[in-house]
Amino acid sequence: MGERQPFYRDTWVEVNLDEVEKNIHNFQSWLPDETQMMAVVKANGYGHGAEHVARVALRLGVPYIGVATLDEALALRKTGVTAPVLVLGYIRPQDTKLAAEYSIALTVFQADWLDQASKVIEDDDLINCHLKIDTGMARIGIRTEKEGHAVVKRIRDSKNFQLEGVYTHFATADELDASYADEQKNRFDRMLRWLKKEHPEPIKYIHAGNSATALRHLDKVYNMVRVGISMYGLTPADEIAEHLPFELHEAFSLHSRLVHVKKLSAGEAISYGATYQAQKDEWIGTVPIGYADGWIRENATQGEVLVNGVRCPIVGRICMDQMMVLLPHRVEVGEKVTLIGRQQEDMISVAEVARRLGTITYEIPCMISYRVPRAVWKGGKMVQIDNDVF
Incomplete structure:
Protein backbone atom coordinates (compact mmCIF):
# COMPACT_ATOMS: atom_id res chain seq x y z
CA MET A 1 0.00 0.00 0.00
CA GLY A 2 3.03 2.23 0.17
CA GLU A 3 6.07 3.07 2.26
CA ARG A 4 5.44 4.10 5.84
CA GLN A 5 6.16 7.74 6.58
CA PRO A 6 7.47 8.52 10.06
CA PHE A 7 5.92 10.89 12.54
CA TYR A 8 7.65 12.52 15.45
CA ARG A 9 4.82 13.27 17.83
CA ASP A 10 2.84 10.93 20.04
CA THR A 11 -0.58 11.80 18.65
CA TRP A 12 -2.10 9.81 15.81
CA VAL A 13 -5.24 8.48 14.16
CA GLU A 14 -5.70 4.80 13.38
CA VAL A 15 -7.81 3.88 10.35
CA ASN A 16 -8.78 0.21 10.25
CA LEU A 17 -9.56 -0.76 6.66
CA ASP A 18 -10.74 -4.20 7.80
CA GLU A 19 -13.69 -2.44 9.44
CA VAL A 20 -14.41 -0.50 6.25
CA GLU A 21 -14.38 -3.79 4.36
CA LYS A 22 -16.89 -5.33 6.79
CA ASN A 23 -19.24 -2.39 6.32
CA ILE A 24 -19.04 -2.59 2.51
CA HIS A 25 -19.72 -6.34 2.58
CA ASN A 26 -22.75 -5.75 4.80
CA PHE A 27 -24.15 -3.12 2.45
CA GLN A 28 -23.59 -5.34 -0.57
CA SER A 29 -25.47 -8.18 1.13
CA TRP A 30 -28.28 -5.90 2.25
CA LEU A 31 -28.96 -3.97 -0.95
CA PRO A 32 -31.20 -5.38 -3.71
CA ASP A 33 -29.31 -7.28 -6.39
CA GLU A 34 -29.91 -4.57 -9.00
CA THR A 35 -28.60 -1.78 -6.74
CA GLN A 36 -24.93 -0.90 -6.80
CA MET A 37 -22.87 1.25 -4.44
CA MET A 38 -21.08 4.50 -5.03
CA ALA A 39 -18.34 4.83 -2.39
CA VAL A 40 -18.29 8.45 -1.25
CA VAL A 41 -14.77 9.47 -0.21
CA LYS A 42 -15.13 13.26 -0.14
CA ALA A 43 -13.34 15.27 2.57
CA ASN A 44 -10.40 12.87 2.36
CA GLY A 45 -12.66 9.92 2.99
CA TYR A 46 -14.42 11.68 5.88
CA GLY A 47 -11.01 12.05 7.50
CA HIS A 48 -10.06 8.39 6.97
CA GLY A 49 -8.00 8.72 3.79
CA ALA A 50 -9.72 8.87 0.40
CA GLU A 51 -7.26 6.75 -1.56
CA HIS A 52 -7.17 3.90 0.96
CA VAL A 53 -10.95 3.67 1.26
CA ALA A 54 -11.48 4.00 -2.49
CA ARG A 55 -9.09 1.14 -3.19
CA VAL A 56 -10.81 -1.12 -0.66
CA ALA A 57 -14.21 -0.33 -2.20
CA LEU A 58 -13.01 -0.91 -5.77
CA ARG A 59 -11.36 -4.19 -4.82
CA LEU A 60 -14.70 -5.36 -3.41
CA GLY A 61 -16.52 -4.58 -6.65
CA VAL A 62 -17.89 -1.11 -5.97
CA PRO A 63 -18.10 0.43 -9.47
CA TYR A 64 -18.12 4.17 -8.74
CA ILE A 65 -16.43 6.69 -6.46
CA GLY A 66 -18.01 9.95 -5.32
CA VAL A 67 -16.23 13.14 -4.26
CA ALA A 68 -17.31 16.72 -3.58
CA THR A 69 -14.85 18.75 -5.64
CA LEU A 70 -12.74 18.56 -8.75
CA ASP A 71 -9.62 18.89 -6.59
CA GLU A 72 -10.59 15.71 -4.73
CA ALA A 73 -11.22 13.87 -7.99
CA LEU A 74 -7.85 14.93 -9.42
CA ALA A 75 -6.11 13.88 -6.22
CA LEU A 76 -7.52 10.37 -6.65
CA ARG A 77 -6.49 10.25 -10.29
CA LYS A 78 -2.95 11.25 -9.34
CA THR A 79 -2.75 8.28 -6.95
CA GLY A 80 -3.56 5.97 -9.85
CA VAL A 81 -7.28 5.42 -9.26
CA THR A 82 -8.76 4.90 -12.75
CA ALA A 83 -12.33 3.90 -11.83
CA PRO A 84 -15.29 6.20 -12.59
CA VAL A 85 -15.34 9.22 -10.28
CA LEU A 86 -18.26 11.65 -9.94
CA VAL A 87 -17.92 15.18 -8.60
CA LEU A 88 -21.07 15.68 -6.55
CA GLY A 89 -20.68 19.45 -6.27
CA TYR A 90 -20.27 22.39 -8.62
CA ILE A 91 -17.13 22.94 -10.66
CA ARG A 92 -16.26 26.08 -12.61
CA PRO A 93 -17.12 25.76 -16.31
CA GLN A 94 -13.61 26.85 -17.30
CA ASP A 95 -12.26 23.74 -15.53
CA THR A 96 -14.32 21.32 -17.60
CA LYS A 97 -11.41 20.68 -19.96
CA LEU A 98 -9.40 19.35 -17.02
CA ALA A 99 -12.27 17.08 -15.97
CA ALA A 100 -12.45 15.72 -19.52
CA GLU A 101 -8.70 15.13 -19.60
CA TYR A 102 -8.91 12.99 -16.46
CA SER A 103 -12.23 11.28 -17.35
CA ILE A 104 -14.08 12.72 -14.37
CA ALA A 105 -17.89 12.71 -14.39
CA LEU A 106 -19.64 15.93 -13.44
CA THR A 107 -22.88 17.00 -11.82
CA VAL A 108 -24.87 19.30 -14.12
CA PHE A 109 -27.91 21.44 -13.36
CA GLN A 110 -27.48 24.77 -15.21
CA ALA A 111 -28.00 25.41 -18.92
CA ASP A 112 -25.73 28.46 -18.82
CA TRP A 113 -22.98 26.35 -17.28
CA LEU A 114 -23.16 23.93 -20.21
CA ASP A 115 -22.95 26.84 -22.65
CA GLN A 116 -19.81 28.16 -20.95
CA ALA A 117 -18.24 24.71 -20.57
CA SER A 118 -18.78 24.01 -24.27
CA LYS A 119 -16.45 26.87 -25.13
CA VAL A 120 -13.43 25.37 -23.34
CA ILE A 121 -13.62 21.69 -24.23
CA GLU A 122 -12.27 20.28 -27.47
CA ASP A 123 -14.01 18.32 -30.22
CA ASP A 124 -12.91 14.90 -28.99
CA ASP A 125 -13.66 15.53 -25.30
CA LEU A 126 -16.48 13.57 -23.70
CA ILE A 127 -17.94 14.36 -20.28
CA ASN A 128 -20.22 11.93 -18.48
CA CYS A 129 -22.91 14.01 -16.79
CA HIS A 130 -25.20 13.27 -13.85
CA LEU A 131 -28.25 15.52 -13.82
CA LYS A 132 -28.99 16.76 -10.31
CA ILE A 133 -32.66 17.24 -9.43
CA ASP A 134 -33.57 19.33 -6.39
CA THR A 135 -36.58 17.64 -4.82
CA GLY A 136 -36.46 19.48 -1.51
CA MET A 137 -32.89 19.88 -0.33
CA ALA A 138 -32.72 23.39 -1.89
CA ARG A 139 -28.99 23.10 -2.40
CA ILE A 140 -28.16 22.52 -6.07
CA GLY A 141 -30.20 20.98 -8.87
CA ILE A 142 -32.99 21.72 -11.31
CA ARG A 143 -36.39 22.33 -9.75
CA THR A 144 -38.74 22.45 -12.73
CA GLU A 145 -39.26 20.72 -16.06
CA LYS A 146 -38.56 24.03 -17.77
CA GLU A 147 -35.11 24.22 -16.18
CA GLY A 148 -34.55 20.59 -16.97
CA HIS A 149 -35.57 20.95 -20.60
CA ALA A 150 -32.90 23.60 -21.18
CA VAL A 151 -30.20 21.45 -19.55
CA VAL A 152 -31.16 18.19 -21.25
CA LYS A 153 -31.50 19.87 -24.66
CA ARG A 154 -27.95 21.15 -24.47
CA ILE A 155 -26.66 17.71 -23.47
CA ARG A 156 -28.66 16.04 -26.23
CA ASP A 157 -27.48 18.52 -28.87
CA SER A 158 -23.82 18.25 -27.90
CA LYS A 159 -21.35 15.56 -28.88
CA ASN A 160 -19.22 16.39 -25.85
CA PHE A 161 -21.73 15.68 -23.09
CA GLN A 162 -23.37 12.37 -22.28
CA LEU A 163 -26.14 11.87 -19.73
CA GLU A 164 -24.88 8.95 -17.67
CA GLY A 165 -26.89 9.50 -14.50
CA VAL A 166 -29.66 11.36 -12.74
CA TYR A 167 -29.96 11.85 -9.01
CA THR A 168 -31.38 13.67 -6.04
CA HIS A 169 -30.68 13.78 -2.32
CA PHE A 170 -33.02 13.15 0.61
CA ALA A 171 -32.93 15.77 3.36
CA THR A 172 -34.49 13.69 6.15
CA ALA A 173 -33.59 10.06 5.42
CA ASP A 174 -31.86 9.86 8.82
CA GLU A 175 -35.11 10.60 10.69
CA LEU A 176 -37.75 8.10 11.76
CA ASP A 177 -40.50 10.21 10.21
CA ALA A 178 -40.41 9.31 6.51
CA SER A 179 -43.09 11.72 5.32
CA TYR A 180 -40.73 14.33 3.82
CA ALA A 181 -38.57 11.65 2.21
CA ASP A 182 -41.72 10.14 0.71
CA GLU A 183 -42.65 13.55 -0.68
CA GLN A 184 -39.19 13.96 -2.18
CA LYS A 185 -39.37 10.50 -3.74
CA ASN A 186 -42.71 11.36 -5.35
CA ARG A 187 -41.20 14.53 -6.84
CA PHE A 188 -38.20 12.59 -8.09
CA ASP A 189 -40.40 9.94 -9.69
CA ARG A 190 -42.41 12.64 -11.47
CA MET A 191 -39.21 14.16 -12.80
CA LEU A 192 -37.97 10.73 -13.90
CA ARG A 193 -41.18 10.22 -15.90
CA TRP A 194 -40.67 13.61 -17.51
CA LEU A 195 -37.01 12.84 -18.20
CA LYS A 196 -37.88 9.58 -19.94
CA LYS A 197 -39.92 11.58 -22.46
CA GLU A 198 -37.28 14.29 -22.75
CA HIS A 199 -34.40 11.83 -23.05
CA PRO A 200 -35.70 8.47 -24.35
CA GLU A 201 -32.26 6.85 -24.37
CA PRO A 202 -31.61 4.72 -21.25
CA ILE A 203 -29.76 6.44 -18.41
CA LYS A 204 -27.27 4.12 -16.75
CA TYR A 205 -27.42 5.30 -13.14
CA ILE A 206 -30.38 6.54 -11.10
CA HIS A 207 -29.43 7.32 -7.52
CA ALA A 208 -31.19 9.10 -4.70
CA GLY A 209 -30.01 7.44 -1.54
CA ASN A 210 -27.26 8.20 0.94
CA SER A 211 -26.20 5.92 3.82
CA ALA A 212 -29.38 6.53 5.81
CA THR A 213 -31.55 5.80 2.77
CA ALA A 214 -29.67 2.58 2.08
CA LEU A 215 -30.05 1.50 5.70
CA ARG A 216 -33.68 2.47 6.24
CA HIS A 217 -35.50 3.01 2.93
CA LEU A 218 -34.85 0.33 0.34
CA ASP A 219 -37.89 1.56 -1.58
CA LYS A 220 -35.92 4.73 -2.41
CA VAL A 221 -32.55 3.38 -3.59
CA TYR A 222 -33.14 2.87 -7.37
CA ASN A 223 -30.13 1.21 -9.04
CA MET A 224 -27.34 2.96 -7.11
CA VAL A 225 -26.80 4.34 -3.60
CA ARG A 226 -24.16 6.78 -2.44
CA VAL A 227 -22.74 5.28 0.75
CA GLY A 228 -20.61 7.64 2.76
CA ILE A 229 -20.73 7.94 6.56
CA SER A 230 -21.80 4.36 7.24
CA MET A 231 -19.09 2.87 5.03
CA TYR A 232 -16.81 4.16 7.79
CA GLY A 233 -18.94 2.48 10.45
CA LEU A 234 -20.77 5.55 11.72
CA THR A 235 -24.52 5.93 12.20
CA PRO A 236 -25.99 8.88 10.27
CA ALA A 237 -28.04 9.97 13.29
CA ASP A 238 -28.71 8.82 16.85
CA GLU A 239 -32.42 8.71 16.06
CA ILE A 240 -32.02 5.66 13.83
CA ALA A 241 -29.19 3.94 15.73
CA GLU A 242 -31.50 1.27 17.12
CA HIS A 243 -33.19 0.67 13.77
CA LEU A 244 -30.27 -0.47 11.63
CA PRO A 245 -30.42 -3.73 9.65
CA PHE A 246 -26.85 -4.70 10.55
CA GLU A 247 -24.00 -3.70 12.83
CA LEU A 248 -21.70 -0.89 11.76
CA HIS A 249 -17.99 -1.19 12.52
CA GLU A 250 -16.13 2.02 13.39
CA ALA A 251 -12.89 2.37 11.46
Whole structure:
Protein backbone atom coordinates (compact mmCIF):
# COMPACT_ATOMS: atom_id res chain seq x y z
CA MET A 1 0.00 0.00 0.00
CA GLY A 2 3.03 2.23 0.17
CA GLU A 3 6.07 3.07 2.26
CA ARG A 4 5.44 4.10 5.84
CA GLN A 5 6.16 7.74 6.58
CA PRO A 6 7.47 8.52 10.06
CA PHE A 7 5.92 10.89 12.54
CA TYR A 8 7.65 12.52 15.45
CA ARG A 9 4.82 13.27 17.83
CA ASP A 10 2.84 10.93 20.04
CA THR A 11 -0.58 11.80 18.65
CA TRP A 12 -2.10 9.81 15.81
CA VAL A 13 -5.24 8.48 14.16
CA GLU A 14 -5.70 4.80 13.38
CA VAL A 15 -7.81 3.88 10.35
CA ASN A 16 -8.78 0.21 10.25
CA LEU A 17 -9.56 -0.76 6.66
CA ASP A 18 -10.74 -4.20 7.80
CA GLU A 19 -13.69 -2.44 9.44
CA VAL A 20 -14.41 -0.50 6.25
CA GLU A 21 -14.38 -3.79 4.36
CA LYS A 22 -16.89 -5.33 6.79
CA ASN A 23 -19.24 -2.39 6.32
CA ILE A 24 -19.04 -2.59 2.51
CA HIS A 25 -19.72 -6.34 2.58
CA ASN A 26 -22.75 -5.75 4.80
CA PHE A 27 -24.15 -3.12 2.45
CA GLN A 28 -23.59 -5.34 -0.57
CA SER A 29 -25.47 -8.18 1.13
CA TRP A 30 -28.28 -5.90 2.25
CA LEU A 31 -28.96 -3.97 -0.95
CA PRO A 32 -31.20 -5.38 -3.71
CA ASP A 33 -29.31 -7.28 -6.39
CA GLU A 34 -29.91 -4.57 -9.00
CA THR A 35 -28.60 -1.78 -6.74
CA GLN A 36 -24.93 -0.90 -6.80
CA MET A 37 -22.87 1.25 -4.44
CA MET A 38 -21.08 4.50 -5.03
CA ALA A 39 -18.34 4.83 -2.39
CA VAL A 40 -18.29 8.45 -1.25
CA VAL A 41 -14.77 9.47 -0.21
CA LYS A 42 -15.13 13.26 -0.14
CA ALA A 43 -13.34 15.27 2.57
CA ASN A 44 -10.40 12.87 2.36
CA GLY A 45 -12.66 9.92 2.99
CA TYR A 46 -14.42 11.68 5.88
CA GLY A 47 -11.01 12.05 7.50
CA HIS A 48 -10.06 8.39 6.97
CA GLY A 49 -8.00 8.72 3.79
CA ALA A 50 -9.72 8.87 0.40
CA GLU A 51 -7.26 6.75 -1.56
CA HIS A 52 -7.17 3.90 0.96
CA VAL A 53 -10.95 3.67 1.26
CA ALA A 54 -11.48 4.00 -2.49
CA ARG A 55 -9.09 1.14 -3.19
CA VAL A 56 -10.81 -1.12 -0.66
CA ALA A 57 -14.21 -0.33 -2.20
CA LEU A 58 -13.01 -0.91 -5.77
CA ARG A 59 -11.36 -4.19 -4.82
CA LEU A 60 -14.70 -5.36 -3.41
CA GLY A 61 -16.52 -4.58 -6.65
CA VAL A 62 -17.89 -1.11 -5.97
CA PRO A 63 -18.10 0.43 -9.47
CA TYR A 64 -18.12 4.17 -8.74
CA ILE A 65 -16.43 6.69 -6.46
CA GLY A 66 -18.01 9.95 -5.32
CA VAL A 67 -16.23 13.14 -4.26
CA ALA A 68 -17.31 16.72 -3.58
CA THR A 69 -14.85 18.75 -5.64
CA LEU A 70 -12.74 18.56 -8.75
CA ASP A 71 -9.62 18.89 -6.59
CA GLU A 72 -10.59 15.71 -4.73
CA ALA A 73 -11.22 13.87 -7.99
CA LEU A 74 -7.85 14.93 -9.42
CA ALA A 75 -6.11 13.88 -6.22
CA LEU A 76 -7.52 10.37 -6.65
CA ARG A 77 -6.49 10.25 -10.29
CA LYS A 78 -2.95 11.25 -9.34
CA THR A 79 -2.75 8.28 -6.95
CA GLY A 80 -3.56 5.97 -9.85
CA VAL A 81 -7.28 5.42 -9.26
CA THR A 82 -8.76 4.90 -12.75
CA ALA A 83 -12.33 3.90 -11.83
CA PRO A 84 -15.29 6.20 -12.59
CA VAL A 85 -15.34 9.22 -10.28
CA LEU A 86 -18.26 11.65 -9.94
CA VAL A 87 -17.92 15.18 -8.60
CA LEU A 88 -21.07 15.68 -6.55
CA GLY A 89 -20.68 19.45 -6.27
CA TYR A 90 -20.27 22.39 -8.62
CA ILE A 91 -17.13 22.94 -10.66
CA ARG A 92 -16.26 26.08 -12.61
CA PRO A 93 -17.12 25.76 -16.31
CA GLN A 94 -13.61 26.85 -17.30
CA ASP A 95 -12.26 23.74 -15.53
CA THR A 96 -14.32 21.32 -17.60
CA LYS A 97 -11.41 20.68 -19.96
CA LEU A 98 -9.40 19.35 -17.02
CA ALA A 99 -12.27 17.08 -15.97
CA ALA A 100 -12.45 15.72 -19.52
CA GLU A 101 -8.70 15.13 -19.60
CA TYR A 102 -8.91 12.99 -16.46
CA SER A 103 -12.23 11.28 -17.35
CA ILE A 104 -14.08 12.72 -14.37
CA ALA A 105 -17.89 12.71 -14.39
CA LEU A 106 -19.64 15.93 -13.44
CA THR A 107 -22.88 17.00 -11.82
CA VAL A 108 -24.87 19.30 -14.12
CA PHE A 109 -27.91 21.44 -13.36
CA GLN A 110 -27.48 24.77 -15.21
CA ALA A 111 -28.00 25.41 -18.92
CA ASP A 112 -25.73 28.46 -18.82
CA TRP A 113 -22.98 26.35 -17.28
CA LEU A 114 -23.16 23.93 -20.21
CA ASP A 115 -22.95 26.84 -22.65
CA GLN A 116 -19.81 28.16 -20.95
CA ALA A 117 -18.24 24.71 -20.57
CA SER A 118 -18.78 24.01 -24.27
CA LYS A 119 -16.45 26.87 -25.13
CA VAL A 120 -13.43 25.37 -23.34
CA ILE A 121 -13.62 21.69 -24.23
CA GLU A 122 -12.27 20.28 -27.47
CA ASP A 123 -14.01 18.32 -30.22
CA ASP A 124 -12.91 14.90 -28.99
CA ASP A 125 -13.66 15.53 -25.30
CA LEU A 126 -16.48 13.57 -23.70
CA ILE A 127 -17.94 14.36 -20.28
CA ASN A 128 -20.22 11.93 -18.48
CA CYS A 129 -22.91 14.01 -16.79
CA HIS A 130 -25.20 13.27 -13.85
CA LEU A 131 -28.25 15.52 -13.82
CA LYS A 132 -28.99 16.76 -10.31
CA ILE A 133 -32.66 17.24 -9.43
CA ASP A 134 -33.57 19.33 -6.39
CA THR A 135 -36.58 17.64 -4.82
CA GLY A 136 -36.46 19.48 -1.51
CA MET A 137 -32.89 19.88 -0.33
CA ALA A 138 -32.72 23.39 -1.89
CA ARG A 139 -28.99 23.10 -2.40
CA ILE A 140 -28.16 22.52 -6.07
CA GLY A 141 -30.20 20.98 -8.87
CA ILE A 142 -32.99 21.72 -11.31
CA ARG A 143 -36.39 22.33 -9.75
CA THR A 144 -38.74 22.45 -12.73
CA GLU A 145 -39.26 20.72 -16.06
CA LYS A 146 -38.56 24.03 -17.77
CA GLU A 147 -35.11 24.22 -16.18
CA GLY A 148 -34.55 20.59 -16.97
CA HIS A 149 -35.57 20.95 -20.60
CA ALA A 150 -32.90 23.60 -21.18
CA VAL A 151 -30.20 21.45 -19.55
CA VAL A 152 -31.16 18.19 -21.25
CA LYS A 153 -31.50 19.87 -24.66
CA ARG A 154 -27.95 21.15 -24.47
CA ILE A 155 -26.66 17.71 -23.47
CA ARG A 156 -28.66 16.04 -26.23
CA ASP A 157 -27.48 18.52 -28.87
CA SER A 158 -23.82 18.25 -27.90
CA LYS A 159 -21.35 15.56 -28.88
CA ASN A 160 -19.22 16.39 -25.85
CA PHE A 161 -21.73 15.68 -23.09
CA GLN A 162 -23.37 12.37 -22.28
CA LEU A 163 -26.14 11.87 -19.73
CA GLU A 164 -24.88 8.95 -17.67
CA GLY A 165 -26.89 9.50 -14.50
CA VAL A 166 -29.66 11.36 -12.74
CA TYR A 167 -29.96 11.85 -9.01
CA THR A 168 -31.38 13.67 -6.04
CA HIS A 169 -30.68 13.78 -2.32
CA PHE A 170 -33.02 13.15 0.61
CA ALA A 171 -32.93 15.77 3.36
CA THR A 172 -34.49 13.69 6.15
CA ALA A 173 -33.59 10.06 5.42
CA ASP A 174 -31.86 9.86 8.82
CA GLU A 175 -35.11 10.60 10.69
CA LEU A 176 -37.75 8.10 11.76
CA ASP A 177 -40.50 10.21 10.21
CA ALA A 178 -40.41 9.31 6.51
CA SER A 179 -43.09 11.72 5.32
CA TYR A 180 -40.73 14.33 3.82
CA ALA A 181 -38.57 11.65 2.21
CA ASP A 182 -41.72 10.14 0.71
CA GLU A 183 -42.65 13.55 -0.68
CA GLN A 184 -39.19 13.96 -2.18
CA LYS A 185 -39.37 10.50 -3.74
CA ASN A 186 -42.71 11.36 -5.35
CA ARG A 187 -41.20 14.53 -6.84
CA PHE A 188 -38.20 12.59 -8.09
CA ASP A 189 -40.40 9.94 -9.69
CA ARG A 190 -42.41 12.64 -11.47
CA MET A 191 -39.21 14.16 -12.80
CA LEU A 192 -37.97 10.73 -13.90
CA ARG A 193 -41.18 10.22 -15.90
CA TRP A 194 -40.67 13.61 -17.51
CA LEU A 195 -37.01 12.84 -18.20
CA LYS A 196 -37.88 9.58 -19.94
CA LYS A 197 -39.92 11.58 -22.46
CA GLU A 198 -37.28 14.29 -22.75
CA HIS A 199 -34.40 11.83 -23.05
CA PRO A 200 -35.70 8.47 -24.35
CA GLU A 201 -32.26 6.85 -24.37
CA PRO A 202 -31.61 4.72 -21.25
CA ILE A 203 -29.76 6.44 -18.41
CA LYS A 204 -27.27 4.12 -16.75
CA TYR A 205 -27.42 5.30 -13.14
CA ILE A 206 -30.38 6.54 -11.10
CA HIS A 207 -29.43 7.32 -7.52
CA ALA A 208 -31.19 9.10 -4.70
CA GLY A 209 -30.01 7.44 -1.54
CA ASN A 210 -27.26 8.20 0.94
CA SER A 211 -26.20 5.92 3.82
CA ALA A 212 -29.38 6.53 5.81
CA THR A 213 -31.55 5.80 2.77
CA ALA A 214 -29.67 2.58 2.08
CA LEU A 215 -30.05 1.50 5.70
CA ARG A 216 -33.68 2.47 6.24
CA HIS A 217 -35.50 3.01 2.93
CA LEU A 218 -34.85 0.33 0.34
CA ASP A 219 -37.89 1.56 -1.58
CA LYS A 220 -35.92 4.73 -2.41
CA VAL A 221 -32.55 3.38 -3.59
CA TYR A 222 -33.14 2.87 -7.37
CA ASN A 223 -30.13 1.21 -9.04
CA MET A 224 -27.34 2.96 -7.11
CA VAL A 225 -26.80 4.34 -3.60
CA ARG A 226 -24.16 6.78 -2.44
CA VAL A 227 -22.74 5.28 0.75
CA GLY A 228 -20.61 7.64 2.76
CA ILE A 229 -20.73 7.94 6.56
CA SER A 230 -21.80 4.36 7.24
CA MET A 231 -19.09 2.87 5.03
CA TYR A 232 -16.81 4.16 7.79
CA GLY A 233 -18.94 2.48 10.45
CA LEU A 234 -20.77 5.55 11.72
CA THR A 235 -24.52 5.93 12.20
CA PRO A 236 -25.99 8.88 10.27
CA ALA A 237 -28.04 9.97 13.29
CA ASP A 238 -28.71 8.82 16.85
CA GLU A 239 -32.42 8.71 16.06
CA ILE A 240 -32.02 5.66 13.83
CA ALA A 241 -29.19 3.94 15.73
CA GLU A 242 -31.50 1.27 17.12
CA HIS A 243 -33.19 0.67 13.77
CA LEU A 244 -30.27 -0.47 11.63
CA PRO A 245 -30.42 -3.73 9.65
CA PHE A 246 -26.85 -4.70 10.55
CA GLU A 247 -24.00 -3.70 12.83
CA LEU A 248 -21.70 -0.89 11.76
CA HIS A 249 -17.99 -1.19 12.52
CA GLU A 250 -16.13 2.02 13.39
CA ALA A 251 -12.89 2.37 11.46
CA PHE A 252 -11.58 5.58 13.07
CA SER A 253 -9.81 5.96 16.40
CA LEU A 254 -7.70 8.76 17.90
CA HIS A 255 -4.80 8.27 20.31
CA SER A 256 -1.98 10.06 22.06
CA ARG A 257 0.40 9.46 24.97
CA LEU A 258 1.13 11.09 28.29
CA VAL A 259 4.19 13.31 27.93
CA HIS A 260 4.25 14.64 31.49
CA VAL A 261 2.72 13.60 34.81
CA LYS A 262 2.76 15.74 37.93
CA LYS A 263 1.05 15.94 41.30
CA LEU A 264 -0.84 19.15 42.08
CA SER A 265 -1.90 20.28 45.53
CA ALA A 266 -5.38 21.41 46.42
CA GLY A 267 -6.09 24.87 45.02
CA GLU A 268 -3.47 24.80 42.25
CA ALA A 269 -4.82 25.88 38.86
CA ILE A 270 -4.54 24.36 35.40
CA SER A 271 -4.27 25.93 31.93
CA TYR A 272 -5.38 29.28 30.50
CA GLY A 273 -7.74 31.32 32.62
CA ALA A 274 -7.07 29.11 35.65
CA THR A 275 -10.62 27.79 35.20
CA TYR A 276 -9.87 24.48 36.91
CA GLN A 277 -8.40 24.18 40.39
CA ALA A 278 -7.41 20.93 42.05
CA GLN A 279 -9.92 19.94 44.71
CA LYS A 280 -7.31 17.91 46.60
CA ASP A 281 -3.93 16.44 45.78
CA GLU A 282 -4.40 15.29 42.17
CA TRP A 283 -2.34 13.53 39.53
CA ILE A 284 -2.47 15.45 36.26
CA GLY A 285 -1.26 14.20 32.89
CA THR A 286 -0.35 16.35 29.88
CA VAL A 287 -1.44 15.06 26.45
CA PRO A 288 0.05 16.53 23.23
CA ILE A 289 -3.13 17.31 21.35
CA GLY A 290 -5.09 20.54 21.09
CA TYR A 291 -7.49 22.62 19.08
CA ALA A 292 -5.03 23.07 16.20
CA ASP A 293 -5.36 19.30 15.75
CA GLY A 294 -9.14 19.60 15.58
CA TRP A 295 -9.64 18.62 19.22
CA ILE A 296 -11.56 21.80 19.91
CA ARG A 297 -11.84 23.53 23.28
CA GLU A 298 -15.45 22.44 23.75
CA ASN A 299 -14.16 18.89 24.25
CA ALA A 300 -13.12 19.96 27.74
CA THR A 301 -16.78 20.27 28.73
CA GLN A 302 -17.44 16.88 30.35
CA GLY A 303 -14.89 15.35 27.99
CA GLU A 304 -13.08 12.16 28.92
CA VAL A 305 -10.24 10.01 27.61
CA LEU A 306 -9.21 6.44 28.33
CA VAL A 307 -5.96 5.65 30.13
CA ASN A 308 -5.34 1.99 31.04
CA GLY A 309 -9.01 1.40 30.24
CA VAL A 310 -10.15 3.97 32.83
CA ARG A 311 -12.07 7.14 31.97
CA CYS A 312 -10.16 10.27 32.88
CA PRO A 313 -11.77 13.73 32.62
CA ILE A 314 -10.21 16.54 30.63
CA VAL A 315 -9.42 19.39 33.04
CA GLY A 316 -8.75 23.03 32.30
CA ARG A 317 -8.95 24.67 28.91
CA ILE A 318 -7.64 22.81 25.90
CA CYS A 319 -4.63 24.63 24.42
CA MET A 320 -3.58 24.86 20.78
CA ASP A 321 -1.23 21.87 21.06
CA GLN A 322 -1.77 20.28 24.49
CA MET A 323 -4.36 19.49 27.10
CA MET A 324 -4.46 18.07 30.62
CA VAL A 325 -6.36 15.14 32.11
CA LEU A 326 -7.10 14.08 35.69
CA LEU A 327 -5.54 10.69 36.40
CA PRO A 328 -6.83 8.27 39.08
CA HIS A 329 -3.27 7.80 40.38
CA ARG A 330 0.30 8.21 39.23
CA VAL A 331 0.70 6.87 35.69
CA GLU A 332 3.95 6.45 33.78
CA VAL A 333 4.92 8.95 31.10
CA GLY A 334 4.39 7.35 27.69
CA GLU A 335 1.15 5.60 28.64
CA LYS A 336 -1.33 5.47 25.74
CA VAL A 337 -4.30 7.85 25.84
CA THR A 338 -7.36 7.06 23.73
CA LEU A 339 -9.62 9.98 22.84
CA ILE A 340 -11.77 8.00 20.38
CA GLY A 341 -11.77 4.23 20.28
CA ARG A 342 -11.51 1.20 22.53
CA GLN A 343 -9.25 0.48 25.47
CA GLN A 344 -9.76 -2.78 27.33
CA GLU A 345 -13.47 -3.04 28.19
CA ASP A 346 -14.48 0.55 27.50
CA MET A 347 -14.96 2.56 24.32
CA ILE A 348 -15.40 6.23 23.49
CA SER A 349 -17.27 6.22 20.20
CA VAL A 350 -17.42 8.91 17.56
CA ALA A 351 -21.12 9.22 18.38
CA GLU A 352 -20.32 9.90 22.04
CA VAL A 353 -17.95 12.72 21.09
CA ALA A 354 -20.53 14.12 18.67
CA ARG A 355 -23.23 14.15 21.37
CA ARG A 356 -20.87 15.90 23.77
CA LEU A 357 -20.18 18.61 21.20
CA GLY A 358 -23.81 18.91 20.12
CA THR A 359 -23.05 17.92 16.54
CA ILE A 360 -23.20 14.91 14.19
CA THR A 361 -20.88 11.96 13.65
CA TYR A 362 -19.86 13.27 10.21
CA GLU A 363 -18.08 16.24 11.71
CA ILE A 364 -15.83 14.44 14.20
CA PRO A 365 -13.35 12.55 11.96
CA CYS A 366 -13.45 15.39 9.41
CA MET A 367 -12.35 17.95 11.99
CA ILE A 368 -9.17 16.10 13.02
CA SER A 369 -6.58 18.15 11.16
CA TYR A 370 -3.70 17.40 8.83
CA ARG A 371 -1.30 17.73 11.80
CA VAL A 372 -2.44 14.35 13.07
CA PRO A 373 -0.85 11.48 11.09
CA ARG A 374 -3.03 8.58 9.97
CA ALA A 375 -1.78 5.07 10.70
CA VAL A 376 -3.53 2.74 8.26
CA TRP A 377 -4.25 -0.82 9.43
CA LYS A 378 -5.07 -3.78 7.21
CA GLY A 379 -5.10 -7.48 8.01
CA GLY A 380 -4.41 -6.81 11.66
CA LYS A 381 -1.20 -4.86 11.11
CA MET A 382 -0.15 -1.31 10.31
CA VAL A 383 0.62 -1.03 6.61
CA GLN A 384 1.14 2.69 6.08
CA ILE A 385 1.45 6.02 7.84
CA ASP A 386 0.17 9.17 6.13
CA ASN A 387 1.82 12.27 7.53
CA ASP A 388 0.76 15.43 5.69
CA VAL A 389 2.85 17.78 7.82
CA PHE A 390 5.89 17.14 5.63
